[in-house]
Amino acid sequence: MAEGLEPAPVLREINELAKRGRVPVRYVGRRALETEARTEGPQGVLAHAQALPEWDFDELCRGGARPPFLLAFDGVTDPQNLGALLRSAEGAGVTGAVLPRHRTAHITPAVTKAAAGAVERVRLALVPGLAAAVSRARALGVWVVGLDEGGDQSLFELAVATEPVMLVVGAEGAGLSRLVRERCDVLARIPLKGSIPSLNVAAAGALAVFEVSRRR
């Protein structure tokens, strides 16, 4: 924590949580803290944490107590969008998220902040490429639904109940890549009533994860 912060309830709460979790708190000069912080506007508090655990993709596809419900990213590059999507996914009860090592934003500090805790709570699997991951998921019995504004089925009429499902969202602007689009079991579109041809990817993804969530 930065020295000389104005007392505030949130700081007291952080101190108490740290004490309860046996996390040592050190006070350092404001400048030292800001040099080390990796987000903009660090607000005087910074934590050191272990690296995020990585989950095995096959394991996520096989599921455990609950049938697999995965969200996969095919080219989402805006950290705000990726963070908001992980947060929505957590709220909808996904069992894991799938990120390719390239063409998509990584879990940066900005993503972590936008995700509001979801980065630490959603199981994340990194895969070399998403097209291959789609094929692999299907081989493991997972039904793969790509979100695509040209999809032939309405998201709101998907025949999904409790089977293993992986939703795939594409890049801002360009949508799903061709290879991924070709390998999905079904392409679902969100029926729009206006004249703008698509939604923001974070809004579209929120609608999709909650649609699957409600049908379970």
Added chain:
Amino acid sequence: MAEGLEPAPVLREINELAKRGRVPVRYVGRRALETEARTEGPQGVLAHAQALPEWDFDELCRGGARPPFLLAFDGVTDPQNLGALLRSAEGAGVTGAVLPRHRTAHITPAVTKAAAGAVERVRLALVPGLAAAVSRARALGVWVVGLDEGGDQSLFELAVATEPVMLVVGAEGAGLSRLVRERCDVLARIPLKGSIPSLNVAAAGALAVFEVSRRR
């Protein structure tokens, strides 16, 4: 347009649309264009447009051919969120949006860009304060639904069909202001299955507008 741009299909399309709409195109130096641009990364093209028309709040509450379906903002301050919400609202077929003059972001260039066209397509009414607007809407027969994580009704079980509706979304973090919360007909929450207590406001708003839209 900036002089010396690399030829690209999108630039040809802009030129053609301009010609069809009888909009004169001028070529200026890159620096002159960037000085005048009001967004970051202007990409070499800039348009001058008339001010947005303002709609009368009472008129939006009375509706026309379609029953009123309004989205109101109570303290949304992030331009990305406001823009994305307007875009979702357009896609869900709202008949108008309501912005208070204070405590909420205004329609800035950043909002306009994030809205991807919705700012020009959704009827916007500015009101002095949102609490008074809620009361006025109710007096005009509009059913007012506030989105609130402590709401006692599930968004997915709202008894809404074709009646006039105004959805109200609150500020990032703080949610609805007390006065607005007290004046809504009903407070609806989004049932969450994870452990993070709320969604990003743009995700929550997208779910809400599409929920009403689907029931019409």
